[in-house]
Amino acid sequence: MSNKAYQVAIVGGGMVGATTACLLAEKGLSVALIDAGNPAEKWPENTYDLRVSALTMASINVFKSIGMWDDVRKLGQQVVQKMFVWDHFGSGELNIDSADAGEAQMGSVVENRITVLALWQKLQTLEHCDCFTNVQLNDFTVDDDGVDINLSNGSLIRAALLVGADGSNSKIRQLGGIDDYGWGYQQKALVATVRPEKSHQNTAWQRFLPEGPLALLPLRDGLISIVWTSNTATTEANIELPEEDFCNALSEAAEQQLGNFELVGARGAFPLKLQFSPEYSQQRMVLIGDAIHTIHPLAGQGANLGLKDAVTLADVIVQAHQKGRDIASQQVLRRYERQRKADNLLMMGIMDGFKRLFGADEQLIQFARSSGMGLVNSSTLVKNQICKYAMGL
Numbered sequence: 001m002s003n004k005a006y007q008v009a010i011v012g013g014g015m016v017g018a019t020t021a022c023l024l025a026e027k028g029l030s031v032a033l034i035d036a037g038n039p040a041e042k043w044p045e046n047t048y049d050l051r052v053s054a055l056t057m058a059s060i061n062v063f064k065s066i067g068m069w070d071d072v073r074k075l076g077q078q079v080v081q082k083m084f085v086w087d088h089f090g091s092g093e094l095n096i097d098s099a100d101a102g103e104a105q106m107g108s109v110v111e112n113r114i115t116v117l118a119l120w121q122k123l124q125t126l127e128h129c130d131c132f133t134n135v136q137l138n139d140f141t142v143d144d145d146g147v148d149i150n151l152s153n154g155s156l157i158r159a160a161l162l163v164g165a166d167g168s169n170s171k172i173r174q175l176g177g178i179d180d181y182g183w184g185y186q187q188k189a190l191v192a193t194v195r196p197e198k199s200h201q202n203t204a205w206q207r208f209l210p211e212g213p214l215a216l217l218p219l220r221d222g223l224i225s226i227v228w229t230s231n232t233a234t235t236e237a238n239i240e241l242p243e244e245d246f247c248n249a250l251s252e253a254a255e256q257q258l259g260n261f262e263l264v265g266a267r268g269a270f271p272l273k274l275q276f277s278p279e280y281s282q283q284r285m286v287l288i289g290d291a292i293h294t295i296h297p298l299a300g301q302g303a304n305l306g307l308k309d310a311v312t313l314a315d316v317i318v319q320a321h322q323k324g325r326d327i328a329s330q331q332v333l334r335r336y337e338r339q340r341k342a343d344n345l346l347m348m349g350i351m352d353g354f355k356r357l358f359g360a361d362e363q364l365i366q367f368a369r370s371s372g373m374g375l376v377n378s379s380t381l382v383k384n385q386i387c388k389y390a391m392g393l
């Protein structure tokens, strides 16, 4: 690879970094997208990615604007029209139907590998973007006019702005000396794909259990993708259970709402943490997505938040570019930070609060929680508001 100069170098080609690259390159900015891996281009038939995301309508609209949503649809996605939430304690439940709010759908569930592939395919069509795979950022140095980025294959890239979209263990954040704060939940999310006995009815199901939520997300081909949060020891024990015992434990945890399950493929687990950085940028360097916020997956909002970061950052950069200003000035990067910080902190607070509220085992809190759900469920107005919120609109 030859040494080259770009306006923007983005390290991390996951959903958030690749979206940012599309948004900038289609506006004519020269972009280098660098990823340590190589997005899968094909996979055996009847296999499913364990990592899926419930994408809000707001995120889907971003993908439509980029012009790659049709590719996602062709590769496979599942529309979500309803949400059913219930509690292990009492009779509290919440039933939300997008049709009641006059909407065709709340969002879609898509395997991460499908979204990433569609984004990278789109990037191949954009003449202003060069993609570098199987190469890592080693370090970078900043001067008044730009950033020199050293890559693991010995190449050097120069850019006016370095964007860190390199996930929750962001090397760019560490090298830049940006602090991160947070805590581990001492919990792991067990993920698996299962075939339910009954139809998933295009519904996202979520049951709050004593150790954490069990989410059953509708997936293409009538399948279900589960995200089952429990204490670390419980998750590890569930992973080791023989297949039949695991499926029985799962149907019991889901109160037989979807009947029995059949496991499709392997099980996996992710440790859960809350992590955030109070500072989003430094001289000629800015962070987005999980590199600045990692939240509990209980409402499936991490990628959706990251995509909002991508849109806001691309907007402020493009505006500066069109006005002939320095795209990496502190003024531009601070504008992005100001616009995103409140929303990111609010969502992190809500998810952490939900986690604590639904994890509480004091009877009074359990009673209040169950009654609260019942009250919300009886108000169409409130439910329609929740529906709009779930759609990200």
Ligand SMILES: Cc1cc2nc3c(=O)[nH]c(=O)nc-3n(C[C@H](O)[C@H](O)[C@H](O)COP(=O)(O)OP(=O)(O)OC[C@H]3O[C@@H](n4cnc5c(N)ncnc54)[C@H](O)[C@@H]3O)c2cc1C
Pocket (backbone or CB within 6 Å): 011, 012, 013, 014, 015, 016, 017, 034, 035, 036, 037, 052, 053, 054, 055, 135, 136, 137, 138, 165, 166, 167, 168, 170, 171, 189, 191, 227, 270, 288, 289, 290, 291, 297, 299, 300, 301, 302, 303, 304, 305, 306
């Ligand atoms: C169990 C679970 C369920 C979830 N469900 C949902 C959901 O339903 N909806 C939702 O919105 N969110 C969900 N999330 C959160 C979501 O997965 C993340 O927020 C999202 O993937 C973050 O995207 P990202 O692009 O910021 O980072 P990542 O997806 O982590 O991408 C980072 C990229 O950077 C690359 N990289 C890292 N270091 C380097 C380096 N030094 N050099 C070059 N490249 C590098 C990596 O190869 C990777 O491709 C879930 C998370 C979990 C754990």
